[in-house]
Each structure stands twice: as structure tokens, then as C-alpha cells.
Amino acid sequence: DPANALFVAESPLVIGRALDAGCTPVSFLMETKHVNGKGAEILARCPADIPVYAAELEVLTQLTGFHLTRGMLCAMRRPPLPTVEEICAKSRRIAVLENVMNPTNIGAIFRSAAALGMDAVLLTAAGSDPLYRRASRVSMGNVFLVSWTYLPEGVDWTETLRQYGFKTAA
16 A cells, blocks of 8 residues: 555654655654654654654664664655656666665665765665665665666666666766
């Protein structure tokens, strides 16, 4: 159900960049100390009726099954993705990720794409989701700064990009 799909953003930096990109928060889970600490600025940017659940780090680790690196999670609504045509119309330099499965690699590639001035990233559907918690955290929120979408399945993406005037840079 794309209209109600959610993703989880981790860390104040990533959550802040998601908010900057227009993502809508649904709820927060954070260390108690962050409610009036590092998370206060983020919470101030959100409507007052957004639920905020807080606990000590040990409880959060047991609850989530992993150590919260920056002590803060936010469930957010997934934004609608642009079409390949929309991406190509406003981009000059595009990186294509074909079947990149590891979320850490996805995040590192998005961070690199931002650093290298790429206008957009196109992904094949068989790869990992850029909004997967670990991918967006490793990207340092750059998945919200660099435009991206999925290439259509069953279509020769190299030909699709050629039709929009792109060529490989090799």
C-alpha cells in the first residue's frame, strides 16, 4: 500500500534531512536523554501531536534488537517517487545502481554520489531500498538530498537512458 508505506530514519542528522525533504513523521523512539537533548531541535520541527516514546538505551536495544548508534528513530511516511522521465528531464549526471544488494553499500554510494555532484541515482528493483534504515544512516541522509527512483523492470535500462540523451562515462 504505497500511500501508507513507512520507513524508519535513524539519527538526528538523517531525520532532519528527511524532514527537510518533506517527509512526514509518524512517531519517534529515542533515548530518554535525547528528548530534551539532541532530539529537542528535531521534535520542535514536528507537530506536537506526534507520539514520542522514550526509554533508556538498554531497553531500546532489547526492544529493537540492535544498538541505536545515535539514540533516535523516527517512523516516517514514504514520499512518492518521481518517474524515470522526471529524473532524466532535470538531471545531467546520473549514477545507475544495478542490483546492489548490501544496504551499507547503497548508503555509501549515495554519500559518494552527493559528494561527486551527481544529480540523481537510478536503481534496479532487485537492489536494496535506499530508505532501509541502515542505508539511509550510512548515506548520512543523502538519500533525501540526491533524487532517485527505480528503473522499470523488464526493460533495457541502457536503452531507456540513451533515449533520454544519456551516454556512459567510460
